[in-house]
Amino acid sequence: MTHSIQRNHRPSLSLACLSVAALAMTLALPVQAAKNSKKTAKKAVPVAAAATAAAVTTYASRGDAMQLAADIASRRDLPQDWVQAQLEQARNLPVVTRLMTPAGKTFVKNWTVYRSRFIDPVRIRAGVKFWQANRRALERAEQQFGVPAEIIAGIIGVETIYGQNMGSFRVMDALATLTLDFPPSHPRAQARTDYFRGELEQVLVTAHRTGTDPFSLRGSYAGAMGLGQFMPTSWDKFAVDFDGDGRIDLFNSATDAIGSVANYFVGHGWKPGLPTAFPVDMRAQGENLATLLAPDINPSFTAGQMAEHGVRVLGAEGYERPLALIELKNGSSGPTEYIAGTENFYAITRYNWSAFYALSVIELGREVHEAYLASQTAFSAKN
16 A cells, blocks of 8 residues: 655755853843733633742742752852752742643554644644745745755744744743652653753853843743744754844744754754655565564665565655654554655654654645645736
């Protein structure tokens, strides 16, 4: 059976963060916070507002929090009294802990259901407006970084519906909670705790260096911020001043967000000119199938090696770079689908380790681009 993929074969078409570099370039955080608050007041996650109102417990009386402040100050060469003062103000948000707690029921993967959450008329319409407003920035980013405009638009659409929902949690509260009260039942609790501690440290380092208020930042319950939902360390490493105004603002500058998403992918191995995936003629079963699926989303086989195991990669004549067999389960609602992901498909998963996520980004970007082109044709016909 042949399974097709909505693909991007054009030769030139997570987690990022509050960039220390961004703040260092005079990111106007108080202004951003006010604007972001207004934008998300009606549409932002209601639970965030409820959590802010209910979560009045700060970390001021927690000995482990004060020890954390001392450790951060020592490791990052920051004034201990200043770091301690920041953590004393941070609130414990039980809702954040709950959101990170593993669900009790076994999750059944279903690509069709997952896809429907992101490839819908609301996102597509918002994406067309975004493309119309930012066409030149998208084209320039594609030319400069080699990342397709469709992929950039797909990321921003999946992450925030083109800026409609960037999150309303205080980032300091979210990251402090995830550092000091990460759910111990999580299978990777220690690794995740260490990760969020690093993000908390980055916010503090940036804020101290730039003289800004870390509590003015708003984002997701995991601490991701802006149109592209960059985590603090990613913002520091990959955010760029793409509009040339002398500062990086991923909250209010769509141009900066576009350039920064493209730069993020370049930093994670994006290879200009490569497609993201190929359709396949799927014949593999048993051990052959198990062998091809063992590396998960890591490209590990040539098209020839896949053919030896019963999977013919369509349209990949002469393509010698590594591929991954991507499995798209549909639960009880339909047969499992398969595609062959390239290194660029893998690069998209550096934003979010999920084949479902990567394919949603690809397909949303394609749908938005096609709808944008149709709108341009219709406009030309009327004029």
